[in-house]
Amino acid sequence: MTQPRPPPPTHSSASKPRPWSLRTQIAVVFGSLVALVAMLLSLAFGELLKLQIQHEAAASLHTVAHNASKALANGLFERSRLVQVMASSQHLWKNGLDTPDVTALLQRLQATQPHSLWIGVADAQGIVQTDSNHLLQGKSVSDRPWFQAGLKDVYVGDVHPAERLEKMLPPSANGEPLRFVDFSAPIRQQGQPVGVLGIQSSWDWARDAIEDLRPVYADQAQIALFVFNRQGRLIYAPQGQLARFMALDQALPATEGPSTSATDSMNTPGQAALAHWKDADAPFLTAVTTLPARSLASDLGWYVVARQPTQTAFAAANSVVLQALFGGIAAAMLAALIAWLAARRLSEDLNSLSQAALYIEAGMPGAVVPQTHSTREVQRLSSTLGHMTRRLLAMNEAMEETVRQRTLELQHANLELSHLASSDPLTGLLNRRGFETQLSYALALARRSGRPLSVISLDVDHFKRVNDNHGHEVGDNVLRSLGGQLKERLRSSDVVARLGGEEFMVLLPDTALDKALETALQLLASVQAYPEPRVGRITVSAGLSALRPGEEDAAAMLRRSDEALYAAKAAGRNCAQVLA
The missing domain is CATH 3.30.450.20 (PAS domain)
Known part of the structure; x- marks a missing residue:
């Protein structure tokens, strides 16, 4: 006698809401978790890049203001x-x-x-x-x-x-x-x-000097330069807007703590920071620099201020954050889909196990527990998540490498600019800026060690005749040849520079005035004995001076050297005069 097939057990749940299926719960929990992690990682990497770009924008703006302040200080x-x-x-x-x-x-x-x-x-x-x-x-x-x-x-x-x-x-x-x-x-x-x-002098020279130093992208980047006096009153505004800013009673802006999207280093000295201006409601990225004091008389205490709208300065940073956010959303959607698929495979295995258990409980013949593959599916999900994480890290490494390469390129460009700024393009010698740097080092060493320090001012005699009679190209050849002779005749520790035109300057560390005079006479004799093609023999005049005990800077020594040079010119040229 055969037994009747038992019906599957039923559960009364009319009074309770039907719970979510396991597949739905797993998909919701794991999909939400993975999406949250992906978006947080994307936002974190985006914020890091944003901070780096904002720091570079602040440093770039400060460089513009610093260069303008140096140009004005040099002009004064x-x-x-x-x-x-x-x-x-x-x-x-x-x-x-x-x-x-x-x-x-x-x-x-x-x-x-x-x-x-x-x-x-x-x-x-x-x-x-x-x-x-x-x-x-x-x-x-x-x-x-x-x-x-x-x-x-x-x-x-x-x-x-x-x-x-x-x-x-x-x-x-x-x-x-x-x-x-x-x-x-x-x-x-x-x-x-x-x-x-x-x-x-007309104040227009300041406008010309500042406009010449504005970078080529200044108009597009909306970078503007201002000058304030020692009392903080505005004395220069771009594009003839001085009257408008004075009517607003615009004073030297006080930089404040940057917004949460800006770097903390922007508050440190020498960096740009956020500041409010009276012609706009939104703050500007603002860099304030003081004119470096080249001398006591020319130290007027002016401030050069560069400003840029924050929406322009930080445009690239905001774009980076949006790109990272969209990438995170895309990655999160992909991860949620993978989690849902994995949950479906797992729920299918569990449903088959549950159905098999019901059949076994009912005594149905042939009911067996099927072999499931849930462990493999979980492993696949873990592999997918690992791949997604590695992809995000690879994207971050690639972006960091790009930032590093751009930083190296910027450093290389800065080194090239520094070399060009301190060298004379005609003779290859130091220019005035490079000479002043070497003079500062030599002066500090002389004051600390008590060793002598001398300078020689040299000027080509009747150089205007060379240009007038033979042309500027021949004149340039004469200057190049003279620069080569000076460099060849002097010691490796001596410093020779072309200050402009036909004026040269020689710095002699550890050299007393009598030895400097011997060197100057040797240089004059060497130049006179070396005829120049198409020009013939040329001569130079020299003025010498030395650092006096108790002198704190080299201004007086250089002034005496210039005066001695004028005395040599007045004495008939092709000679050396000393003013101790």
Whole structure:
């Protein structure tokens, strides 16, 4: 007698909601977990790259401001140095302050420096004896600060509006009121001041210097440069916007802590940070740099400020975050799909096991427990997750390698720029900037060790004739040949530089003045004995000086060397003069 087939057991659940299936629960739990991890990793890597890009943007903006501040500082120093050298040239004033030679020299000087709108000489009572354009000749300037301070020492005045000369001179190119920066120095004879040499330069030179230094991408990147004086008042704004910013009472902006998306290093000195400006509600990425003090007279305490809208400065950083987020979402969707498939395979195995158990409980013949493959499916899921993680790490490594390569390229470019900035392209010698760096090292060593330090100022005699008679190409060949001779004749420890034109400078560490004179005479004899093709024999004049005990900087030594060079020129050239 056969037994009836037992029906599968049933469970009464009318009063309870039907629970989720195991497949759904596993898919939801593991899919959500994997998606969350993938998105968090993507956001973390994106934020790291964003911070790196923001740091580079801040450093780049600070570099722009720093370069502009150095250009302005160099301009102030060079003009003050020019006034000082001219005023101290005794042979220029030996026949008086109003000779035709003096007037002609002032007119030539103004022609070579278009921004110098007025150049004049006043006697000790403040009466203008002669000037470059005969605007104030015979008038009194005794009440002007540049005259009063110029009687005592070299003077550089802060930016001020034109008063007497405003109606006599053409308006500025940008339509703003004329503003001047004054430079003056005393003219002394036998140690007593007999007059003052003054130059009133148009403030437009600052605009030209700043515009020349703006990077080619400045307009596209919306980078703007401003100049503030020592008191924090605005004295320069781009594109003729000075009046608008002054109407807003814009003062030197105070940088604040950056937003949470910016780097902490942006708050440290020498870096850019966020600051609020009165012409906009949103903050700007702002870099504030002070003008480096090239001399006491030219240290006006100005600030050069570069700013850039944050949406422009951080555009690349925000794009990186979005790309990383989209990549994370795509990876999360892929991982969720894999988790759902794995959960389905596992639930199928469990369902078959459960069905088999019901058949066994009912005593159904042939009911067996099927062989499942859930362990293999779990292993496959783990392998997929590992592959996904490795892919994300590989993407991160690739992005880090790209950042590293760009950083190396930037460092290499900076080294190349530093070399170009310190070398003279014509002779291959050091230029003024490179010479000043070497001079600082030698001065520090001389002060610390007490060893002597001497300098030789060299100038090619009648070099203008070479250019006039043979052309500038031949003149350049003469300068290159002279530079090679100097480098060949000097010691490896000596420093030779071309400061500009036909002017060379030799720095002799550990050399007293008498030995320096021997070296200078040997150089003069060597140059004279070496004829130049198409030109013949050339000669040079030399001025020597040495560091005096107690001198803290080399300015006085260089000034004495220049004066000695002028004395050598006055003595007939092709000779060396010493001013200890």
